[in-house]
Amino acid sequence: MAEKGTWTVKKGLAEMLKGGVIMDVTTPEQAKIAEEAGACAVMALERVPADIRAAGGVARMADPTVILRIMDAVTIPVMAKVRIGHFVEAQILEQLGVDYIDESEVLTPADEQHHIDKHKFKVPFVCGARNLGEALRRIAEGAAMIRTKGEPGTGNVVEAVRHMRMMMAEIRRVQNMPREELMALAKEMGAPYELLLQVAEQGRLPVVNFAAGGIATPADAALMMQLGADGIFVGSGIFKSKNPSARARAIVAATTHYNDPQVLAEVSKDLGEAMPGLEIATIAPEQRMQDRGW
Numbered sequence: 338m339a340e341k342g343t344w345t346v347k348k349g350l351a352e353m354l355k356g357g358v359i360m361d362v363t364t365p366e367q368a369k370i371a372e373e374a375g376a377c378a379v380m381a382l383e384r385v386p387a388d389i390r391a392a393g394g395v396a397r398m399a400d401p402t403v404i405l406r407i408m409d410a411v412t413i414p415v416m417a418k419v420r421i422g423h424f425v426e427a428q429i430l431e432q433l434g435v436d437y438i439d440e441s442e443v444l445t446p447a448d449e450q451h452h453i454d455k456h457k458f459k460v461p462f463v464c465g466a467r468n469l470g471e472a473l474r475r476i477a478e479g480a481a482m483i484r485t486k487g488e489p490g491t492g493n494v495v496e497a498v499r500h501m502r503m504m505m506a507e508i509r510r511v512q513n514m515p516r517e518e519l520m521a522l523a524k525e526m527g528a529p530y531e532l533l534l535q536v537a538e539q540g541r542l543p544v545v546n547f548a549a550g551g552i553a554t555p556a557d558a559a560l561m562m563q564l565g566a567d568g569i570f571v572g573s574g575i576f577k578s579k580n581p582s583a584r585a586r587a588i589v590a591a592t593t594h595y596n597d598p599q600v601l602a603e604v605s606k607d608l609g610e611a612m613p614g615l616e617i618a619t620i621a622p623e624q625r626m627q628d629r630g631w
């Protein structure tokens with residue numbers, strides 16, 4: 338059996354989630370709804386991003402009691418969020434035995450300059466990124482999974498699209514570049530050269546890349562998959578909609594059958610109202626979650 342905490346195991350765990358939907362949940366009841374709808378994992382947190390946005394103040398790691406109750410309620414992997422740079426919250430989550438930690442911009446950052454040294458942990462980490470340089474910096478720190486950031490809690494997919502298009506365009510550029518130009522690009526992107534070289538050779542990130550932030554409909558999920566996402570994170574889109582179970586099932590089906598318009602048309606019917614959306618231009622700069630971290 339592979340030893341827990343090695344790079345291969347950490348990365349492999351994320352690969353097993355490929356093609357699936359990871360759903361934010363705040364209670365064991367929501368976790369059961371997610372599992373029954375076919376989620377490949379759940380993410381335990383105190384409030385979904387739309388509620389974090391509305392509440393203001395400091396958003397922290399969820400109460401361990403709630404996380405443990407969620408772990409008891411489901412058989413699928415349970416992830417949980419820590420604040421950027423808050424390595425003690427991560428120590429606590431590792432102690433609780435969660436399957437994955439999300440060092441997330443959705444919570445209030447604890448450190449404005451430094452992310453967690455994720456190599457120190459046996460539990461794997463996922464981190465957000467808006468472009469290739471940011472993704473490779475997080476991977477260099479030990480992230481075994483990446484998700485594009487989008488703008489969480491808005492129900493507006495436009496930023497998720499922007500970040501995924503940016504990531505894929507940069508990967509294509511690197512792939513087609515003469516090798517002697519890579520070092521200068523590594524310097525410009527602030528990306529480790531060895532990782533950039535891997536991207537050039539493999540034509541993809543060294544770890545799986547899900548899409549997150551603002552996905553609210555089955556069509557949004559399929560759009561992100563067609564743009565190249567390996568899977569989907571949905572938070573507010575499900576539990577801030579009128580019928581969470583139906584919408585959760587539909588988003589799972591749309592993620593699986595993302596290239597089949599007939600299925601997409603079918604699963605998009607009769608879902609009740611989607612979450613209310615937010616125009617990105619109306620968000621004050623200091624409330625933009627995607628700009629947290631670097």
Ligand SMILES: O=C(CO)[C@H](O)[C@H](O)COP(=O)(O)O
Binds near residue numbers: 490549550571573
């Ligand atoms: O993984 C996440 C960020 O850490 C969230 O699950 C994701 O960003 C949720 O965003 P939204 O509420 O817009 O679906």
